[in-house]
Amino acid sequence: MTDFDVDLLVVGAGTTGLTLALQAVDHGARVRIVERRPEEFRPSRAMVMHPRTLELLRPLGVTDALLALGDPSPSVRLHLRSRVVPVSIEHLDLPGTAFPHLLLVRQSDVETVLAAALAERGVAVQRGAEVVRLARLRQGGARAVLRTADGEPDEDVLCRYLAGCDGSASLVRRSVGGFLGGDYDQEVVLADVELGPAGAGSRAVAPVMLETGVAHVVVGRQGLVFLFNIGERATWRMLATRRAGDDRQPFGQPGPPVPQDQLQQLVDEAGLPAQITEVAWSAQVRLQHRIASRFSRGPLFVAGDAAHVHSPAGAQGMNAGIHDAVNLGWKLGFAAAAGSLAARPGSALLDSYALERRPADRAVLRLTHTMYWAEASLHPLAQLGRAVLVPLAAPLLPWLTRQRRLTAVGVRTLSQFRLRYAHSPLSLEVRASLTPVRGGLARRVLRPGSRVADTLVRCQGRRVRLHALLARPGVHILLQADAREVPERMLGPLVHSYRLDDRPGTGMLVVRPDGYVGLRAPVLDEPHLAAWLRLVGLPVR
Ligand SMILES: Cc1cc2nc3c(=O)[nH]c(=O)nc-3n(C[C@H](O)[C@H](O)[C@H](O)COP(=O)(O)OP(=O)(O)OC[C@H]3O[C@@H](n4cnc5c(N)ncnc54)[C@H](O)[C@@H]3O)c2cc1C
Incomplete structure (x- = not known):
């Protein structure tokens, strides 16, 4: 019998790893969670949490804190050429949930809330600790080699299960399976900026200040531009798509900064009446659409971005990762506490994770891929749709967005309310x-x-x-x-x-x-x- 140091080693303390650790602890596992980054804060990528995600997190006791830090009734202005359409996405017609709304919340705030909940249970995230190698053990369980930033000797950790929540470049995934899919031609530009009234030379459509306190979304020929009023280092968080450069940065993670004139060019091309007066932080993020060929192998599991990566369309990545984590966490908790047949890889309980989550995540990936094509693809058809058809349909939009049931159908679909694990061995x-x-x-x-x-x-x-x-x-x-x-x-x-x-x-x-x-x-x-x-x-x- 192997004497395990811990039931579950979680690699990576993003939103997926933190949720998984919490769920596993609450269901009986001894958990250790390690994170390569020494510092807690990193600029947020995700900004939107779905109602179903709030439901999934509720038994973990963190939803009140999330609601307190987020905005459950965000107002949106949709810019379609010269037309500005107010869109109300508060108080959706969503019966059967305690959270009938989207929550605008920074990913960094979500991580802070989850890490605090974990600390309350006596589990601290070990920061500055990187898993550099791992192996499955013949007698069951896994061995991970942990390197700490301060030059200490490597540590061997023996664990019954190991969960790779280590993001899109996952080390754990390499021991589990392949990564199927492709790269996008576009990248996302993120920036925290201060804005003033449109200056000379701007192709702004109206000589007015951009309305504050709301999110602005521009649907343009080149793609989408978002301006959220919840920047982390400045008032506005800007998110825009553009053709990717040739440099080979890692996917999914914030890369090099973007010069102010290039950010201004994106604002001008979008026709927004705004002048960037200060850039507090900026980054370019390369995007891909991929899914792991397997979600588990023996005692090894992958979840979140380690298992599937998306474009930001539909705000799915963080939400889907939390779905994975809530699904896997209780199973590993019960299996670890049981130490019985259910604990064995190959049992219905542990196999059900991949059987349930891989098809669900594949469906989400298909959805985001289609949405992203329409929103940001540089294909002539997609550009034509955005430049001509969407503005033509603009007069209908105020009416359409008032159809609360219709909006609710969209949010219900995006939020995975309809998901059913029909073919699971646990159903x-x-x-x-x-x-x-x-x-x-x-x-x-x-x-x-x-x-x-x-x-x-x-x-x-x-x-x-x-x-x-x-x-x-x-x-x-x-x-x-x-x-x-x-x-x-x-x-x-x-x-x-x-x-x-x-x-x-x-x-x-x-x-x-x-x-x-x-x-x-x-x-x-x-x-x-x-x-x-x-x-x-x-x-x-
Ligand atoms: C521009 C942009 C906008 C987005 N907007 C949204 C949105 O609105 N809503 C949404 O749901 N999603 C959104 N996403 C996706 C979302 O950001 C990701 O899906 C989410 O961050 C995934 O979380 P994760 O915990 O799985 O991975 P990550 O957040 O990547 O965390 C992985 C962690 O593992 C650590 N790590 C890696 N390797 C090791 C190792 N060997 N040892 C120890 N630690 C390690 C890393 O340091 C990192 O902290 C967006 C993405 C982008 C790029």
Whole structure:
């Protein structure tokens, strides 16, 4: 038997690694998290968090802090040639969630909140520590060689599982599989700037100051230009796309600065009435679209940008990485705590991570690829669409953006509300005959593998939102009003049960720690419940 130093070694403390560490700790794992960067702060790339991501993070107790640091009702001005269309994306028509809005929040703030939550659980991020080599061990587990910045001798870390959350140039991924996809011809320019009124020589369309307190989005022939009022080192954060240069910088990470005249040129070409008066920070970021050929190999896993990289279209990268982390974290936590069959690579529990997340991330990648083509491609058709068709449709836009249901459909799709792990080995339905079947043909809502929506329920004499009940780590067994009690031996610190007094019937629904239905049965069926709990590594006496 190997004596592991730790159950889980998380490599990389970006939003994915921090979320994964939190979720695994809360589900029973001993976790160590290492980060190559010595300093905590780095300029944000992501700026938008989706409602589903907030839901996934809620049981970890971090959403209040995120909401306090972000803007849940961002106002947007869409610039289409001479027309400026106000777009309201607050109070979306999104029933069934406690977060019916997008959250404008800096990635650095998200990292600060997650790291603080982890520290509260007694796990500090070890900064200035880089994994330089790793190997799978024949007897199970992995060995990582850790190099600290201060010239200390390398350290060997023996871990039961190792999760590569080490970004797009992932070292861990090299031991797991290939990276399939391609590079974009364009790059993104990021800058924190101060703006004044448009100066002489600008092709600004109106002699007015750019409205503050709102996000400006320009759809132009050359691509998109965003100006967010939440810069980190100056008032405005600028994000624009342009043709990439020939220099070979690493993908996904902020590269060399961009001269002020080039930034001004992007603002002028967009027709924005603004003069850049100061550049506090700027960087160019090369983009690619790729997905790992495998998400796991034995005790090694990859998640977030290490597993898939996107263009910024649809604001998906950070959100999808958090989805991966919340999915994988509870499985590694349960597996580590079980130390049983469920803990073995090749078990249904651990295999389900790749089986669930790779198709989901591939679908997100396809979506962002299509959106990015329309938003920023230099293909003549895409340019024609942006330069001619979109401005022609401009008169319709104020009406379109007032259609709250339509906007909600878009946000629901982007936010992955419709995602269902239908083909997962953890999605089981027990029919009336008590024969388990995967997936099942039953009612559309609450099918195995589906997200559980946030509805009002009556529980222990109180009216309460379902997600408020589920807002703690662990598995949740929801009983219909007339169902039998869950035997005490099946409950525990990470297995909770609730009776929903206003839901007539004898059935039960087992909700996984990430809020998806695991098992559904028409009665409280002890053998199948025990089998499902064992499947996910939970002890049943
Ligand atoms: C311009 C731009 C705008 C974007 N906007 C959005 C948006 O609005 N919404 C959104 O959801 N996404 C957005 N994204 C994508 C998002 O920024 C990334 O998907 C997200 O940062 C991925 O997080 P991560 O934790 O997986 O990886 P990273 O943030 O890259 O973190 C990886 C960490 O691992 C560390 N590391 C690497 N190798 C090692 C090693 N060997 N040992 C120890 N540590 C190591 C690195 O130092 C780094 O801190 C945007 C991306 C770009 C480029």
